[in-house]
Amino acid sequence: MTKPQAISVTEPTGEEFPKEKYDELGKFIDGMETTKGALIEILHKAQNIFGYLPRDVQLFVARKLGIPGAEVFGVVSFYSYFTTKPRGKHTISCCMGTACYVRGADKIIERIKENLGIESNEITEDGLFTLKDVRCIGACGLAPVVMVDDKVYGRVKVEDVDDIINQYRK
Amino acid sequence: MEKMRMNVLVCGGTGCIASDSEKVAKNLEVIIKARGYDKEVSVVKTGCFGFCEQGPIVKIEPDNIFYVRVGAKDAKEIVDEHIIKGRKVERLLYKDPEDNKPISRQEDIQFYKKQLRVALRNCGFINPEDIYEYIAAGGYEALGKALTQMTRDEVVEEIKASGLRGRGGGGFPTGVKWEITKKQESDVKFIICNADEGDPGAFMDRSILEGDPHSVLEAMAIGGYAIGADKGIIYIRAEYPLAISRLNTAITQAREAGLLGKNLFGTDFSFDITIKYGAGAFVCGEETALINSCEGKRGEPNYKPPYPAQEGYWGHPTCVNNVETFANIPVIITKGSEWFSSIGTENSKGTKVFALAGKINNVGLVEVPMGVTLREIIYNIGGGIQGGRKFKAIQTGGPSGGVLTEKDLDTQIDYNSLLEVGSMMGSGGMIVMDETDNMVNIAKFYLEFTMDESCGRCTPCRIGTKRMYELLNKITSRKGTMADLDALKQLAYMVKDGSLCGLGQTAPNPVISTMKNFWNEYLNLIKDEDHPRGEGKYVPKNKIGMKS
Numbered sequence: 131m132t133k134p135q136a137i138s139v140t141e142p143t144g145e146e147f148p149k150e151k152y153d154e155l156g157k158f159i160d161g162m163e164t165t166k167g168a169l170i171e172i173l174h175k176a177q178n179i180f181g182y183l184p185r186d187v188q189l190f191v192a193r194k195l196g197i198p199g200a201e202v203f204g205v206v207s208f209y210s211y212f213t214t215k216p217r218g219k220h221t222i223s224c225c226m227g228t229a230c231y232v233r234g235a236d237k238i239i240e241r242i243k244e245n246l247g248i249e250s251n252e253i254t255e256d257g258l259f260t261l262k263d264v265r266c267i268g269a270c271g272l273a274p275v276v277m278v279d280d281k282v283y284g285r286v287k288v289e290d291v292d293d294i295i296n297q298y299r300k
Numbered sequence: 301m302e303k304m305r306m307n308v309l310v311c312g313g314t315g316c317i318a319s320d321s322e323k324v325a326k327n328l329e330v331i332i333k334a335r336g337y338d339k340e341v342s343v344v345k346t347g348c349f350g351f352c353e354q355g356p357i358v359k360i361e362p363d364n365i366f367y368v369r370v371g372a373k374d375a376k377e378i379v380d381e382h383i384i385k386g387r388k389v390e391r392l393l394y395k396d397p398e399d400n401k402p403i404s405r406q407e408d409i410q411f412y413k414k415q416l417r418v419a420l421r422n423c424g425f426i427n428p429e430d431i432y433e434y435i436a437a438g439g440y441e442a443l444g445k446a447l448t449q450m451t452r453d454e455v456v457e458e459i460k461a462s463g464l465r466g467r468g469g470g471g472f473p474t475g476v477k478w479e480i481t482k483k484q485e486s487d488v489k490f491i492i493c494n495a496d497e498g499d500p501g502a503f504m505d506r507s508i509l510e511g512d513p514h515s516v517l518e519a520m521a522i523g524g525y526a527i528g529a530d531k532g533i534i535y536i537r538a539e540y541p542l543a544i545s546r547l548n549t550a551i552t553q554a555r556e557a558g559l560l561g562k563n564l565f566g567t568d569f570s571f572d573i574t575i576k577y578g579a580g581a582f583v584c585g586e587e588t589a590l591i592n593s594c595e596g597k598r599g600e601p602n603y604k605p606p607y608p609a610q611e612g613y614w615g616h617p618t619c620v621n622n623v624e625t626f627a628n629i630p631v632i633i634t635k636g637s638e639w640f641s642s643i644g645t646e647n648s649k650g651t652k653v654f655a656l657a658g659k660i661n662n663v664g665l666v667e668v669p670m671g672v673t674l675r676e677i678i679y680n681i682g683g684g685i686q687g688g689r690k691f692k693a694i695q696t697g698g699p700s701g702g703v704l705t706e707k708d709l710d711t712q713i714d715y716n717s718l719l720e721v722g723s724m725m726g727s728g729g730m731i732v733m734d735e736t737d738n739m740v741n742i743a744k745f746y747l748e749f750t751m752d753e754s755c756g757r758c759t760p761c762r763i764g765t766k767r768m769y770e771l772l773n774k775i776t777s778r779k780g781t782m783a784d785l786d787a788l789k790q791l792a793y794m795v796k797d798g799s800l801c802g803l804g805q806t807a808p809n810p811v812i813s814t815m816k817n818f819w820n821e822y823l824n825l826i827k828d829e830d831h832p833r834g835e836g837k838y839v840p841k842n843k844i845g846m847k848s
Contacts, residue, residue: 211747232732271352272352
């Protein structure tokens, strides 16, 4: 089950981003024909630049567009594509679509969690991996499917999991 | 385009790319060039052939030879044996599972025999990144015909007469939707393509966009002309990078060719299309939620009426149609409504694409005329159940649908008959389950999905699905009682009756239909000393919402 994402308002925001990244985002927003209805598009861009959407970035977008921060957070927390936590170097996406599920994806993801010692949407301590459970990447013919970054592994067996992950440990 | 002696079609759909079809294409190209045949043999990356189980697929034209499970290493043999010497590579041919004989022609394979490809007509046939291949296959003819020979009313009438119904799941007559939007008096109208394919296990919209993006663009322009809109929006999942890139290529090419933009075909009709990205929310497939998301907001559904046709995108009349619906439009205009309505059943015309997956031998995308039976799909096209196990159930309609069992196998598939047997057409996902699957777990799986995806706007769905999930969890961990089963059933009908949009109203369907068909599996999980199996005496205190 996906845990809701939360942002703490009392804790320090953590990572400081270089000014260039904010400038890049600011430039993108300034270059738009209209910002009306463009919040999702802007957040896609922001996530591209920063890798995730921490509080500071959300507030930057809000100020730039002249809308309340709550409105931005409302959108960020609504869509599963947006994340408020930093991502690992590699993203392991385990397909939990129906076709993969009936072919044993639940056992695959359990093994991945065991191997990495994390739950879905968490990052390993060494910062190497993020685990995500995704809904159908459309390669149902190859079920069950695990995707590491952009590489798809099809017809995965529980015993293959460790080998796949170890390739990225080097 | 140069005239080629031979075309090597390599499947470039997401499924085949995942099993390295790009490397196959690359190797073929390199070897063909090395042998000096690159002036007469071309390698074409096409859209999805649909036979994903056997991917990557390579087809040689005009010899009409169909190779399956081609690896990067096989490229050399295909070039040296087939292309140069004209000898088939037997070991790469599809083998008939019954007698193990190799089959070389696509149309002789059981999987394709009963199929009729209308919406998928160009998938696996043309190069989706080349507008001229689409035009050579009759593309943009329908748009020309509509703009120059037909009035707006005639276009609407033609679509109405064809009997085409929305392929996204609702099944609302497309022509009627167009007529309502056309009747609205407004200077600004929009036509939106719903490409937010959220049903896990359904991938026909993605395959159409990847394999034949121009058919959707052309249809949107026809629709725009009919309803009086000059702007189109394609709302697509951000999870479909390949489809997005092919769409962008297609839009650029269409603009360059003057098939999108100002004064199309020399008429005063102008039309252009922009793309909006979703960000992962199942509920955005609902049209009012989709429009909210297009406006950059949370994708929560609105109360209807007003319908989008009256007040949609930024308050303007808006017509929302699904990808597969659009893919049917150009053919209806060129071949006529009579031809289209001759296919299918009384109340459901044309064909439907199904994504066949799960415990079945031939996983893939199939397009069949409405009215074929589930038995034909599972046993003829699908090649039966994996490992020779026994068929148990098939889930149609994804998380919104229900399970069908052995007794329903001879039901003719169309919108109405599926509703009658307790499921629905939905977007066309079909997940086959065998005797080893536990149906309570399947119901729990679907409910976890809808619970996750509930947008939280209305209470019955937000809290109801969560409570149902908790009950199912208790039952599957063998701690449930008869009272829990009763409460689950009661809740299911409450959520169904009380929710605001389609997601909530259909969320309990998997539970309701598995309870109906596999009650014993629920009972087997109950350990209840006070109430022996099947004799639950729990009487709910509050009877509101009880239906059964």
